[in-house]
Amino acid sequence: MSGLEQMYQQVIIDHARERHGFGLDSPAGARIGESHQVNPVCGDEIRLRVALDGERIAGVTWEGHGCSISQASVSVLHDLIEGTTLDEASELSSAFRALMDLRGDPPDPEIDDMLGDGSAFVGVGRYPARIKCALLGWMALKDALIQAQKETR
Amino acid sequence: MPFRDVRADFPILTREAREGGRLTYLDSAATSHQPADVLRAQEEFVRLHYGAVGRGAHLLAEEATEAFEAARSAVAGFVGAGEGEIVWTGNATAAINLVASGMGAASQGIGGSESRGFALGAGDEIVVTESEHHANIIPWQVLARRTGAALRWIPVDDVGHLVLDGLDSIVNERTKVMAFQHASNVTGLIHPVGRLVDRARAVGALTVLDACQSVPHLPVDFAALGVDFAGFSGHKMLGPTGIGALYGRRGLLDALPPSVYGGSTIKTVTMTETTWLGAPARFEAGSQPVVQAIGLAAAARYLSALGMTQVAAHDERLANRLRTGVSSIEGVRLLGPIGGGSDPVLGLAAFTVEGVHPHDVGQVLDDAGIAVRVGHHCAQPLHARLGAQSSTRASAQVYTSDDDIDRLLEALSGVRRYFAPKGAS
Numbered sequence: 001m002s003g004l005e006q007m008y009q010q011v012i013i014d015h016a017r018e019r020h021g022f023g024l025d026s027p028a029g030a031r032i033g034e035s036h037q038v039n040p041v042c043g044d045e046i047r048l049r050v051a052l053d054g055e056r057i058a059g060v061t062w063e064g065h066g067c068s069i070s071q072a073s074v075s076v077l078h079d080l081i082e083g084t085t086l087d088e089a090s091e092l093s094s095a096f097r098a099l100m101d102l103r104g105d106p107p108d109p110e111i112d113d114m115l116g117d118g119s120a121f122v123g124v125g126r127y128p129a130r131i132k133c134a135l136l137g138w139m140a141l142k143d144a145l146i147q148a149q150k151e152t153r
Numbered sequence: 154m155p156f157r158d159v160r161a162d163f164p165i166l167t168r169e170a171r172e173g174g175r176l177t178y179l180d181s182a183a184t185s186h187q188p189a190d191v192l193r194a195q196e197e198f199v200r201l202h203y204g205a206v207g208r209g210a211h212l213l214a215e216e217a218t219e220a221f222e223a224a225r226s227a228v229a230g231f232v233g234a235g236e237g238e239i240v241w242t243g244n245a246t247a248a249i250n251l252v253a254s255g256m257g258a259a260s261q262g263i264g265g266s267e268s269r270g271f272a273l274g275a276g277d278e279i280v281v282t283e284s285e286h287h288a289n290i291i292p293w294q295v296l297a298r299r300t301g302a303a304l305r306w307i308p309v310d311d312v313g314h315l316v317l318d319g320l321d322s323i324v325n326e327r328t329k330v331m332a333f334q335h336a337s338n339v340t341g342l343i344h345p346v347g348r349l350v351d352r353a354r355a356v357g358a359l360t361v362l363d364a365c366q367s368v369p370h371l372p373v374d375f376a377a378l379g380v381d382f383a384g385f386s387g388h389k390m391l392g393p394t395g396i397g398a399l400y401g402r403r404g405l406l407d408a409l410p411p412s413v414y415g416g417s418t419i420k421t422v423t424m425t426e427t428t429w430l431g432a433p434a435r436f437e438a439g440s441q442p443v444v445q446a447i448g449l450a451a452a453a454r455y456l457s458a459l460g461m462t463q464v465a466a467h468d469e470r471l472a473n474r475l476r477t478g479v480s481s482i483e484g485v486r487l488l489g490p491i492g493g494g495s496d497p498v499l500g501l502a503a504f505t506v507e508g509v510h511p512h513d514v515g516q517v518l519d520d521a522g523i524a525v526r527v528g529h530h531c532a533q534p535l536h537a538r539l540g541a542q543s544s545t546r547a548s549a550q551v552y553t554s555d556d557d558i559d560r561l562l563e564a565l566s567g568v569r570r571y572f573a574p575k576g577a578s
Contacts, residue, residue, distance in 0.1 A: 003171065003520065004516065004520035007516070008513075008516075013572060042528045042543050043533065043543055067510035068510060068572065069512070130512070130516070133512060
């Protein structure tokens with residue numbers, strides 16, 4: 001498999017097109033946090049919103065535009081994070097970031113399992129310039145969760 | 154070919170691409186490669202003649218100073234500049250900033266009465282164009298903010314041409330300075346410098362030309378163009394990074410106040426006052442990029458040996474092949490006109506691919522061994538005007554061949570298919 005094929009796995013191309021969680025939503029009664037992140041190199045941007053129900057992340061929605069890697073990454077993020085607790089989300093975020101550092105080597109089976117579709121991004125690690133594309137949504141998530149936790153109700 | 158195949162002169166072009174095979178380098182508008190002559194000139198200087206320039210009484214200091222000033226003369230000759238009209242800068246960006254910051258300093262009274270002609274204030278106007286690189290927008294935005302002057306701009310049309318219908322009202326008796334590019338790094342369009350200069354002169358405005366895309370590809374004579382200032386970069390014209398130059402008409406350069414202060418720039422310093430030397434010394438504070446200046450002069454000599462008329466003919470031919478080819482691929486939109494003839498363009502093409510983000514386009518091309526630039530190319534206002542968030546850009550140099558262009562066109566034809574839904578054709 002060439003580096004390109006490893007990076008653009010079918011699951012990534014599909015997610016980039018389907019964009020799970022696209023369209024901002026604010027469910028009533030939840031603590032809402034939002035973050036806007038820009039990649040200054042290409043002008044890509046994302047606005048990501050989380051809805052916290054106690055310790056549980058009840059909703060992850062987003063809007064924005066960007067390359068297939070950034071779009072697919074947020075789509076996968078939506079699937080992975082929605083419904084998890086804050087602790088689980090933090091663990092998943094760390095695992096995804098660690099995946100980027102592997103330079104294309106396969107992750108441990110445990111991490112592979114945990115990340116599901118997210119493991120498909122392993123090929124991005126071979127292209128340092130694209131890692132920030134894959135992390136754009138994850139940076140927005142971290143920031144949005146901080147904002148949401150500041151909300152009192 | 155208007156000249157011999159020069160690919161073999163460029164050592165880096167013999168290395169392999171990411172997945173092996175020939176490297177097709179089409180990112181020269183971002184930065185160009187250096188021929189062996191340029192590398193050798195720098196190495197020889199470092200090995201044999203390196204020393205502190207402009208100071209010291211020993212042999213190496215003497216030889217280094219001589220080489221440094223000879224490099225300045227060579228580069229001056231290359232762009233039609235005279236004695237004392239070339240200031241070394243880090244690049245074109247630094248050259249433009251030097252002028253804008255100098256005008257800002259003059260507006261605060263730095264430089265005394267002889268600098269008064271550069272001062273701006275409320276009621277004055279600065280003019281740029283909508284086609285500019287950020288490096289020729291931001292310094293003027295900041296100068297406007299610093300001085301209370303207003304920033305105006307010449308708009309571009311849907312294709313990317315400057316709209317000159319309203320030129321006489323945009324450039325008027327309130328205009329103190331007009332800064333514009335010789336050629337666009339996005340559309341490739343070569344702008345009508347003469348017409349803009351004529352208007353600026355008619356109202357007594359200074360002109361500042363961003364020439365960093367034109368000097369590598371066209372015979373450029375700043376004195377003949379009639380501009381007051383011009384900036385260009387070494388690394389886009391087969392020279393090293395870290396060196397560029399500001400051209401300024403001599404009488405003007407000697408009166409523009411410096412804005413970076415330090416050693417080697419002064420006549421006298423007391424604890425309260427400083428008087429500066431004339432140009433170029435007043436602008437070259439601290440140790441200079443001496444080796445890079447030697448390299449830039451070698452690049453100018455290399456291009457002169459090929460002949461800039463021939464270089465321009467080569468560029469024009471590649472422009473036609475590239476832009477015609479790109480615009481004929483289904484689902485690919487060329488930014489700017491195909492151009493040519495009375496609508497001159499540089500040998501570059503920025504384009505968008507329907508449904509595929511430029512980063513993804515660039516990645517697929519890279520896999521085919523083709524190096525291009527992706528993003529907004531530091532021209533966000535122009536991209537916005539042309540209705541594109543960002544684009545992919547291929548750009549040529551003397552070492553670019555028809556074969557390079559054809560490889561790009563072939564790979565580009567397959568990009569949309571690569572990202573199409575499975576099962577679709």
